[in-house]
Amino acid sequence: MxxxxxxxxxxxxxxxxxxxxxxxxxxxxWEQRHREQERHIQEQERRILTLEEALKTGRRWCFGKKSEAFQGERRQLVEEDVSADGADIEQQLAMLLPGAKDSPKRQPLPADLPREDIRLDLDTPVCPDCSHALRFLRDEISERLEYVPAHFIVHRTVRPQYSCPCCDTVHAALLPAQLIEKGQPGAGLLAQVVIAKACDHLPLYRQQKIYQRLGADIPRSTLGDWFGTVGAMLKPLADALQRDLLLQPVLQADETPLLLLNPDQGKSQKGYLWAYVSAAGAARNIRLYDCQPGRGGQYAQAILSGWAGTLVVDGYGGYRALFDRGDVQEAGCWAHVRRKFFDQYKANGSPVAEVALSAIRELYKLERLIRKRAPEQRRRWRQRYARPKVEVLQQWLLLKQQKTAPNSGIRRAIDYTLKRWASLLMYLGDGRVPIDNNRTENAIRPVAVGRKNWLFAGSLRAGQRMAAILSLLETAKANGLEPGVWLRDVLTRLPSWPNSQLDELLPYAGNRFG
Incomplete structure (x- = not known):
């Protein structure tokens, strides 16, 4: 004052x-300042309550009961934004309430990642309070994960040349064999281009822009040449993969649309990518893809020509000719049956659908319990515990079939199930046969994500080349390998590798590709 x-x-x-x-x-x-402070506190409290409510909502979405409203990639994108929103809100709360943010419990960083030490030491090891010399106790270490941007390097092969004065000749060490003779790309760059397109779903024109930012201006046509050359070199390996697949007694199959461009007519046509996988627990974990211009059964017959065994499918009629041969048995998919009843329960809360879902849930509970058992043990458990439940379900479905309207949704679900009843029973008598075809659907999922970026395959040949490459890369992933590491190793070895030993390069042929 x-x-x-x-x-x-x-x-x-x-x-x-x-x-x-x-x-x-x-x-x-003073009264004015006091009133302003009260208004400010009230505003802060309202903002904190709003942020806390938003954070609780996000946590419920992430960790609470899942909704089937979002599926596949849509759900993944939503979850990414929910996680980002949660971090945003927590940071704002930490700024409003210092000390309120809990320290997150993080998993330790992978031990196999390279470490770079930055040592921060005292200028003089003397106590600032009493000037006494300090005694070393230990190193306190804190780790942060850092990212080093990708970069290009040029490998120069220097070969000294020597002349012979007697013979008048020049001698030098031979160049190692290259995948592209007299070409510029190394095996690592070729592997990167293929992995980026096939696994990371980056078309070549997007890769071209990324490489330009990194200092290498590679024409898109050149990238296309490289991709085509790698596809041709890997074709024998893909053929060997198909041969090994046909040695498995139980296979699973599915198909998904893939747009094909007709360069002659300048328009696209609907094609299909077929997927064939070995069952879980098979001697070899294989995923094989085949691109064809249609969905006719002749394409499955061509791939599975000469094969005999049990084929797990979703009931599509295109496989009927295979089963009519007599040496291929059909096994149905209980997940598709469940989906039919789930749709009815979700749409109108059908009590019939609810009972069917409960019965199918019991079958899956048993599968989770015996999943790691030997095939013969799984067969015995299924016969003892699952078969009685399945027989009761069949009698109940036959009864409900007579009491439901012919054109109702629940009647269609019942008809779908009973029509495929013989194939749905197949898994009970063979422990190698899975209860559903979800394994194949999971194998197709990367393709379904990728085609949103590719939009279409430029031709049938391009689709078949991509199918062969995907077969090898997805098989590598299924066998626990990093596909980029496996592909780089293979592309390094292929130019000088004997054809008689191609099988040794397949993803499941050893553990040197870790």
């Missing part, structure tokens, strides 16, 4: 009146 006016007069009454005025002015200012 400024009291200078009090010293301009010595009159007690004047001093008293001036002091009262100053006190009144100070009181008004």
């Amino acid at each position: 400024n009291i200078d006016p009090l010293f301009t007069t010595e009159d007690p009454d004047e001093l008293r009146s001036r002091a009262l005025v100053l006190l009144a002015m100070h009181g008004t200012t």
Whole structure:
């Protein structure tokens, strides 16, 4: 409070009146500040409550009961944004309430990643309080994960040349064999181009822009040449993969649309990518893809020509000719049956669908319990515990079939199930046969994501080349290998590798590709 006016007069009454005025002015200012502080606190409290509610909502979405409203890539994108929103909200709360943010419990960083030490030491190891010399105890280490941007390097092969004065000839060491003779790309760059397109779903024109930012201007046509050359070199390996697949007694199959461009007519046509996988627990974990211009059964017959065994499918009629041969048995998919009833339960809360879902759930509970058992043990458990439940379900479905309207949704679900009943029973008598075809659907999922970036295959040949490459890369992943590491190793070895030993390069042929 400024009291200078009090010293301009010595009159007690004047001093008293001036002091009262100053006190009144100070009181008004204090009340205003107090009210402003209260308003600020209330605003902060409202903002904190809003942020906390938003954080709780995000956590419920991430960790609470899952909804089937979002599927596949849509759900993944939503989850990414929910995670980012949670971090955003927590950071804002930490700024509003210092010390309120909990320290997250992080998993230790992978031990196989390279480490780069930055040592921070005291200038002088002397106690700042008493100037006594300090004694070393231990190193306190904190780790942060850092990213080093990708970069290009040029490998120069230097070969000293020697001349013979007697023979008048020049001698030098031979160049190692290259995948592209007299070409510039090394095996690592070729592997990167293929992995980026096939696994990371980056078309070549996008890769071209990325490489330009990194300092290498590679024409898109050149990238296309490289991709085609790698596809041709890997074709014998893909053929060997198909041969080994046909040695497995139980296979699973499915197909998904893939747009094919007809360069002659300048328009696209609907093609299909077929997927064939060995069953879980098979001697070899194989995923094989085949691109064809249609969905006719002749394409499956061509791939599985000469094969005999049990084929797990979703009921599509295109496989019927295979089963009519007599040497291929059909096994149905209980996941598709469940989906039919789930749709009805979700649409109108059908009590019939609810009972069917409960019965199917019991079958899956048993499968989870015996998943790691030997095939013969799985067969015995299925016969003892699952078969009685399945027989009861069949009798109940036959009863409900007579009591439901012919054109109703629940009737269609019942008809779908009973029509495929013989194939649905196949898994009970063979422990090698899975209860559903989800394994094949999972194998197709990367393709379904990738085609949103490719939009289409430029030709049938391009689709078949991509199918062969995907077969090898997805098989590598299925066998626990990093596909980029496996592909680089194979592309390094292929130019000088004997054809008689190609099988040794397949993803499941050893563990040197770790």
